Amino acid sequence: MEPPSTGGVTAAGNNTTHKFHPCDEAVIATNDDASDCKRCAVRLGYWKDDYIGYFVRNQERKAPEINRGYFARVKGVEMCVEKFLKKTSGNCQIINLGCGFDTLYFRLRDTAHQVKNFIELDFPTVTARKCYTIKRNKALLAKIHDEDGEVRLSPTDLHGPSYHLMGVDLRNLDEVDNKLQQAEVDYTLPTIFLAECVLVYIEAQNCRNLLKWIAQKFQAAVFVNYEQVNMNDRFGEVMLNNLRIRGCSLAGVESCLSLETQNQRFKECGWSGARAWDMVQVYESISSAERQRIERLEMLDEGELLLQLFQHYCLVVAWLGVAFQDLDITVEELMSSLNID
Numbered sequence: 001m002e003p004p005s006t007g008g009v010t011a012a013g014n015n016t017t018h019k020f021h022p023c024d025e026a027v028i029a030t031n032d033d034a035s036d037c038k039r040c041a042v043r044l045g046y047w048k049d050d051y052i053g054y055f056v057r058n059q060e061r062k063a064p065e066i067n068r069g070y071f072a073r074v075k076g077v078e079m080c081v082e083k084f085l086k087k088t089s090g091n092c093q094i095i096n097l098g099c100g101f102d103t104l105y106f107r108l109r110d111t112a113h114q115v116k117n118f119i120e121l122d123f124p125t126v127t128a129r130k131c132y133t134i135k136r137n138k139a140l141l142a143k144i145h146d147e148d149g150e151v152r153l154s155p156t157d158l159h160g161p162s163y164h165l166m167g168v169d170l171r172n173l174d175e176v177d178n179k180l181q182q183a184e185v186d187y188t189l190p191t192i193f194l195a196e197c198v199l200v201y202i203e204a205q206n207c208r209n210l211l212k213w214i215a216q217k218f219q220a221a222v223f224v225n226y227e228q229v230n231m232n233d234r235f236g237e238v239m240l241n242n243l244r245i246r247g248c249s250l251a252g253v254e255s256c257l258s259l260e261t262q263n264q265r266f267k268e269c270g271w272s273g274a275r276a277w278d279m280v281q282v283y284e285s286i287s288s289a290e291r292q293r294i295e296r297l298e299m300l301d302e303g304e305l306l307l308q309l310f311q312h313y314c315l316v317v318a319w320l321g322v323a324f325q326d327l328d329i330t331v332e333e334l335m336s337s338l339n340i341d
């Protein structure tokens with residue numbers, strides 16, 4: 001059984017009170033969609049994830065182009081993380097904004113990569129469900145505490161020795177600051193922020209405030225943002241309408257008009273630089289062996305639809321401070337510098 005949905009006006013836990021905005025329920029529901037899609041693609045063999053099945057029971061099969069889209073998304077983000085971890089030799093922290101049920105922390109624990117601190121933030125409604133699942137599954141808990149470490153739990157927050165999952169509205173910067181301090185964040189340590197389909201749901205001004213705040217607080221950071229782009233054409237319009245019908249407006253869509261608006265937002269918010277690639281470029285830069293492997297998994301009837309999907313999503317890498325200037329490279333250089341097979 002899962003904890004009851006708040007379904008109402010507030011969700012409370014660990015001194016956090018989240019006042020719902022009208023669209024928040026629909027935004028929160030996007031996590032279920034993303035998690036279902038990841039689970040489906042994993043089950044079909046697109047990538048390995050031993051943990052997503054704990055968070056998602058749904059076995060619904062998705063269309064091949066959706067599975068390929070998720071493959072490119074997860075690979076793209078993972079490749080940036082891997083590059084960052086190699087560059088910092090693990091002397092760094094990861095902060096996953098709007099983490100949903102993402103399993104990166106657990107997957108990394110099964111690799112040679114270690115990080116000093118891994119922090120995940122999402123609405124309390126989402127983190128409550130994630131905490132509940134972790135608490136109930138020894139395989140997940142075992143990844144969080146070592147022999148002498150302890151895990152502290154509240155309904156919405158979970159603290160392990162180097163893993164922290166906390167409920168917070170990312171539009172409330174005092175609360176974000178407070179939560180990060182509870183997670184013993186180190187503002188001087190190189191930090192990689194991840195936002196996978198998250199910023200687009202945050203009102204433009206709130207998003208700018210968040211990005212500016214991070215740029216002021218952290219000395220050396222990289223931000224990996226995956227979300228919509230080219231939203232001012234016909235395909236984008238249809239996507240927006242479909243989401244509106246489900247009660248979910250893309251409040252931050254004004255930064256998703258082009259690769260340039262994506263980059264510009266970071267630069268205007270005090271970031272040293274930013275690079276954006278559409279997912280056609282990202283997908284093509286994945287090694288041909290890996291692409292051939294996943295292209296054999298399912299027949300694709302709608303090649304044109306996949307192309308359009310790829311043209312309407314992007315990966316943005318922004319950086320702060322001189323330490324990461326060398327991230328201003330082409331996507332081919334970024335991908336080829338990694339061994340992703």
Ligand SMILES: C[S@@+](CC[C@H](N)C(=O)[O-])C[C@H]1O[C@@H](n2cnc3c(N)ncnc32)[C@H](O)[C@@H]1O
Nearest residue numbers: 028030031034098099100122123169170196197
């Ligand atoms: C499409 S889901 C993606 C989840 C996860 N990043 C992934 O890719 O699997 C978007 C997530 O962003 C979270 N989110 C959006 N706006 C937020 C806000 N203002 N504060 C906290 N979380 C937010 C939602 O609750 C949801 O879990």
